[in-house]
Amino acid sequence: MSFSKNKSLDQPTSSSNNIAKKNLKKIAILSTFGGLLFGIDTGVINGALTFMASPQELNLTSTDEGLVTSGITLGAAVGALTAGKLSDRYGRRKVMLFLSIIFLVFTAACSLAPNALTMIIFRFCLGLAVGGASVIVPTFLSELSTPSIRGKLVTQNELMITGGQLLAFSVNALLGILFNEQSNIWRWMIAFGMIPSICLFVGMLIIPESPRWMVMKGKVAEAEKTLVSIRSTKDEAAKEIMQIQHALKQEEETKQAKLKDLTIPWVRRLILIGVGIGIMQQIIGINIMMYYGTTILMKSGFGHQSALVANIFNGLVSAVATYVGMHLMNKVNRRKMLLTGITGTGISLMAIALVSTFLTNSALLPYFVILTTMIFLGFFQGCISPTTWLLMSEIFPQNLRGLGMGISTFFLWLSNFLVGFVFPILLANIGLSATFIAFVGCNLISFWFAWKFAPETRGKSLEQIQLEFQYGQKTGIGPEQH
Numbered sequence: 327m328s329f330s331k332n333k334s335l336d337q338p339t340s341s342s343n344n345i346a347k348k349n350l351k352k353i354a355i356l357s358t359f360g361g362l363l364f365g366i367d368t369g370v371i372n373g374a375l376t377f378m379a380s381p382q383e384l385n386l387t388s389t390d391e392g393l394v395t396s397g398i399t400l401g402a403a404v405g406a407l408t409a410g411k412l413s414d415r416y417g418r419r420k421v422m423l424f425l426s427i428i429f430l431v432f433t434a435a436c437s438l439a440p441n442a443l444t445m446i447i448f449r450f451c452l453g454l455a456v457g458g459a460s461v462i463v464p465t466f467l468s469e470l471s472t473p474s475i476r477g478k479l480v481t482q483n484e485l486m487i488t489g490g491q492l493l494a495f496s497v498n499a500l501l502g503i504l505f506n507e508q509s510n511i512w513r514w515m516i517a518f519g520m521i522p523s524i525c526l527f528v529g530m531l532i533i534p535e536s537p538r539w540m541v542m543k544g545k546v547a548e549a550e551k552t553l554v555s556i557r558s559t560k561d562e563a564a565k566e567i568m569q570i571q572h573a574l575k576q577e578e579e580t581k582q583a584k585l586k587d588l589t590i591p592w593v594r595r596l597i598l599i600g601v602g603i604g605i606m607q608q609i610i611g612i613n614i615m616m617y618y619g620t621t622i623l624m625k626s627g628f629g630h631q632s633a634l635v636a637n638i639f640n641g642l643v644s645a646v647a648t649y650v651g652m653h654l655m656n657k658v659n660r661r662k663m664l665l666t667g668i669t670g671t672g673i674s675l676m677a678i679a680l681v682s683t684f685l686t687n688s689a690l691l692p693y694f695v696i697l698t699t700m701i702f703l704g705f706f707q708g709c710i711s712p713t714t715w716l717l718m719s720e721i722f723p724q725n726l727r728g729l730g731m732g733i734s735t736f737f738l739w740l741s742n743f744l745v746g747f748v749f750p751i752l753l754a755n756i757g758l759s760a761t762f763i764a765f766v767g768c769n770l771i772s773f774w775f776a777w778k779f780a781p782e783t784r785g786k787s788l789e790q791i792q793l794e795f796q797y798g799q800k801t802g803i804g805p806e807q808h
Contacts, residue, residue: 345555346555346556346557346558349555349556350470350471350556352533353470353533353534353556354467354470354479354482356529356530356532356533357422357463357466357467357483357530357533358463358467358482358485358486359486359522359525359526359529360422360425360426360459360462360463360483360526361459361463361483361484361485361486361487361490362486362487362489362493362522362526363429363455363456363459363490363519363522363523363526364456364459364460364486364487364490365486365487365488365489365490365491365493365494366490366491366493366494366518366519367429367452367456367519368398368456368491368613368616368617369490369491369492369493369494369495369616369617369641370494370497370498370515370516370518370519371394371395371398371617372491372494372495372616372617372618372619372637373494373495373498373499373502373515373620373634373637374498374512374515374516375391375512375617375618375620375621376620376621376624376630377502377509377511377512377515378394378445378512379391380509382509383512384439384441384442384445386442388750388751389751390442391750392746392747392748392749392751393442393446393747394442394446394449395617395618395746395747395750396617396742396745396747397445397446397447397450397453397743398449398450398452398453398456399453399456399613399739399740399742399746400450400739400740400743401449401450401451401452401453401456401457402453402456402457402460402739402742402743403453403735403736403737403738403739403740403742403743404453404457404736405425405453405454405455405456405457405458405460405461405739406457406460406461406731406735406736406738406739407457407732407733407735407736408458408732409425409457409459409461409462409732410461410462410465410727410730410732410733410735411729411732412458413461413462413465413539414539414542414727417536417539417543418462418465418466418469418535418536418539419466419530419533419534419535419536420535421458421462422458422459422462422463422466422526422530423527423530423531425454425458425459425462425526426455426523426526426527426530427527428451428452428454428455428458429452429455429519429522429523429526430520430523430524430527432448432451432452432455433516433517433520433523434517434520435448435451435452436448436449436452436516437513437514437516437517438513457735457739460715460735460738460739461732461735463483464480464715464716464718464719464731465536465719465727466536467479467482467483468480468716468719468720469536469537469538469539469727470536470537472557472566475656480712480715480719481648481651481655481712481715481716482652483715484648484651484652484707484712484715485645485648485649485652487648487711488641488644488645488647488648488707488711489645489648490522491616491641492638492641492642492644492645493641494515494519494641495634495637495638495641496638496641497515497518498515498634498637499635499637499638501514502515502630502631502634503631506630534552535548535552537549537550537552537553537566537567537570538570540552541570541571541574542570542574546571549570550563550564550567553566553567573723593726596721596722596726597730597733597734599721599779599781600721600722600730600731600733600734601733601734601737602775602779603714603717603718603734603780604718604734604735604736604737604738605738606714606771606772606775606776607710607711607738607741607772608741608742608745609741609745609765609769609771609772610668610671610710610765610768610769610772611671611675611702611745611762611765611768611769612706612707612710612711613742613745613746614746614749614765615640615702616640616644617746617749618749618750618753619633619637619640619699620633620634620637621753622695622699622758623636623637623695623696623699625753625758626682626692626695626696626758627689627691627692628692628696636692636696639696639700640696640699640700640703643700643703643707644703644706644707645707646704647703647704647705647706647707647708648707648708648711648712650708651663651707651708651709651711651712651713652712654708654709655712655713655784656784658784659782659784660713660716660717660780660781660782660783660784661777661780661781661782663709663710663712664709664713664714664776664780665773665776665777666705666709667705667708667709667710667713668705668710668769668772668773668776669705669773670701670702670704670705670706670709671702671705671706671710671769672766672769672773674699674701674705675702675762675765675769676762676763677701678695678698678699678702678758678762679758679760679763679766680759681694681695682695682757682758682759682762683759716783717780717781717783718730718731718734718735719731720783721781749761752764
């Protein structure tokens, strides 16, 4: 990296800017293969379930379907809780390398599962990696970024998640149509996930460790070397090292980041807000669309192949909305994004409930359902989901970040499991309309929580956010402060 002799170190050259951006982009892409696998492994069940459930395959009951679908999320809850603490001890990169091996091994195991019980167990084990990645990847990206680009960089992982779901839906549709007569085609749908697992493993061998984690472990020189490669100037990197060191000194009271730290009021308040944000994101109902989209479309009147194809549009809307949301992150306040998104998802669910009631047996019903489903996904993936992950990666101080993200994401995944498990049972017992009405109520609760407790963090450094919570300064909780 070179600098002009006529400019001070805090005046970056065009060349240094380009090199730094290129290096940061490379690290972000390789690390977010964890997000891509998150999307593929949670989305693949959408099209594979109907083949898998057939009598000649795993012969699943409605309860089995719920467990096979949501077993991965129960594993993810455990993975999220443990991976955060492990990443604090051993490093973000090293734990992600280990998770890539879990992704590969248990993706292969799921594709070979001989019965429902084995599939549930293997999906749970695969979930350990999904949950771990859901904690570590946004944390890693947050620690690499500056306040001006953090929103876009962290939400890139969300784009990879929705991109993974779109890829899974597309592969499902392609295989489901070409090999519709082969009931075991679901095994190939699942096995596809082995390819990005290998890519993640290779990527983790290439990228550097988080500079913030290295400073926390006393490896200041290594941290500065990494920062120099992804910042415009050496001066900028040096200033950031000083900020991190200052923040670490302020965090001595939570240095060990153990559960006993929950006795500290401001820490407990942070954890509760993180937990609430995670639960809020899931009870809105996103994963009834992502896991059971094909089932919902078939219930509304689409044939099996038509439902597989129509579900691709759900994935496409999700990916496009996430891309738009990435570019809104640094222009629109976090709270406004959340509240707008929840309003849109709540209205969409109510619309699905109404058309399911008043257009029963109508040829128009499946088209109205797919339209309202896409609107729901647009609001959720464009506003709610990226904001949720970004907030959880921002609000926790350095030494608490792994544990805080772990606890918050544990409850997010636990809520995910409950939603995924309960939905097919509700659908079988109270019908499509009443089931969606129940989730409208959950959206109202989520709106209240976001309005009352969601903090405003846009444009603030991680250290500033920490000080605001710790010392009771202005936090943006309540009506927006900007």
